[in-house]
Amino acid sequence: MTAEFLESQTYLPDEQEQLASVASFLDAHQTKKRGRLKPRYFLAGAEEHDQIELPEALHKVLLQAVAALAAGKAVTISPTMPKLTTQQAADLLGVSRPTVIRLIDAGELACERIGNRRKILLRDLLAYREARRQRQYQAIADTSVDVSEDEDPAAVNERLKRIRKQRAEQRRKAAGH
Structure with missing residues (x-):
């Protein structure tokens, strides 16, 4: 992989007909897989037997990117380190840095201390964000x-x-x- 792929890249939608056929193909196979135990995904090369199995996480990235591009939206892929600073965590959550510090101090968000710096594991932050979202949805349901x-x-x-x-x-x- 080249260094350019390690930087954020934004892709604009083009060739809508081709995107529509890819989106249609992916959608058709999403509905088919519901009855199967464990679906498998492959990337095919130019040669007849040139293929490799894709991990499910990469398949989900492809699904989301194709859906967004087919809807006429731009897609930005931004590689992220697995350990984030409190400011990066705040940006991802859409809150202030002091709020992230309060969440850490309250024990709601785990972190590692490296010297006088706090580092938050991306997986912990994403889990916290999902739990917070579920609490918000539940609060909406409870107050309706x-x-x-x-x-x-x-x-x-x-x-x-x-x-x-x-x-x-x-x-x-x-x-x-």
Whole structure:
């Protein structure tokens, strides 16, 4: 591999017809694999028996890239070190660096200390991000209510206030306050 592939690269969508056929092919094979135990993916070369099996993670990257390009979006591939600084972690989470430090100090996010620097394993950060997302989705589900047309908006508002108050109390108890 050349050094240029170790830098961030952005790819713009082009040749929509070709992308559409690749996306269609991948989609058709995604629906077929649901009944199989363990799907296998291959990359084929120019020669008849020139092929190599792709790891599932690389296949997922291909699926996401093709879907985005077929939708007319640009795709940026940005190689990342497996250990991140607190600033890189903050950028990935979309929060401030002090927030990442607080998460580490509270024990919510693991890190390694290298001298006076904190390094966060990418896999730990991605796991934290997914857990946070699931908590957010659950909070949305917990605070939603079905409303009928004949229901009084003030009564609905009161129900929502009670639900939000209960969620806040649950968060306080979980945090140990």
